[in-house]
Amino acid sequence: MQSPTNERSFTQLIEFDIEPQWLQALVTALSEQTERLARDFPGFLSATIQASEDGRRVLNCLQWQTREAGDAAFRSVEHGEGNFWRLIQQHRAKAVTFGSFQVLRNIERSLDDALHCPWLNQAQRGIREGDSHYQKR
Template sequence: MQVTAKNRSFTQLIEFEIEPGQQPALVSALTVQTERLAQRYAGFVSASVQASDDGRRVLGFLQWQSREAGEAAFQSFETGEQDFWQLIRTHQARTVTFGSFQVLSSIARSHDDGLHCQLVG
């Protein structure tokens, strides 16, 4: 069965460039926001908050079942209890880079230790 573009899963990447002293607090704040999105919005698949070794970057990775689900959640992230723009100001982000991607293939290790690749058509 071929999956249409509308039905492909959707990934949002947000990279923050910050001063090293801001990294732990930003990681904590993004983790809280991500947990809220996961609990409140349908279509959540997975997420991670990653910190660079040099302390100058934080990467937020969110994967959704569809573009619509991701965009709906992100709209709330922009205007929620702690809005996204306030988060940027509080943690003094020098730059914030947004990326949106449709998943075309993925590979994962299963519980039986096998590798499984899925191509989305």
Template sequence: MQSIENNRSFTQLIEFEIEPHQQQGLVSALSAQTERLAQHHSGFLSASVQASDDGRRVLNYLQWQSREAGEAAFRSFESGEQDFWQLIRTHQAKGVTFGSFQVLRSIERSPDNASQCSLVG
């Protein structure tokens, strides 16, 4: 039997600080890279690429079945054909913040339009 900790999903948040004229290009590049990660790495659950209204930030949210799956995908992202560091240079990111989180609770809308909160693990 797996431990509760191994059953928790894993989330990576990567926030980019950029100039507004770079935002759309970074959103496009991250979207393409995220699609490749989803297609080629087991354990992928979901992702989103989000842009701030002021044009100065982009947030990449990636959720994985486990920490190991997320870390393996990120290692690939670091050294892939368009590696992560090249993506940062190309879009002239002024700052990049990384966050890693285990999902402990999840709130979702059910098919009958009710909210439900579940404890993960």
């Protein structure tokens, strides 16, 4: 049985195909844009900006509490300050790929070196609120 959509976080993946000489400028522009989104839009959870080893691809991963929060933020950069399409042109991206995903499972290592694997739909699996699975390395 699927869990309700509102219990899942939402991830936007944007991959840029660029020439290596544009890497640092694009990373800087995406960092500034992401900081504005984090500050100005409720529902922001986290973001990463990653580069391939050859410097030809940049991956911007933004995670939101809900699809609606992510969509609202994207609409603002699509036409507003820091216009997204202008950013693509300025950094001479040869191609841009967009992806939207619901997070179904999240596995993290905690500060005490344990693996934290929370269930996303605890009620349907009979798991009490706050319980999760831990595995010490």
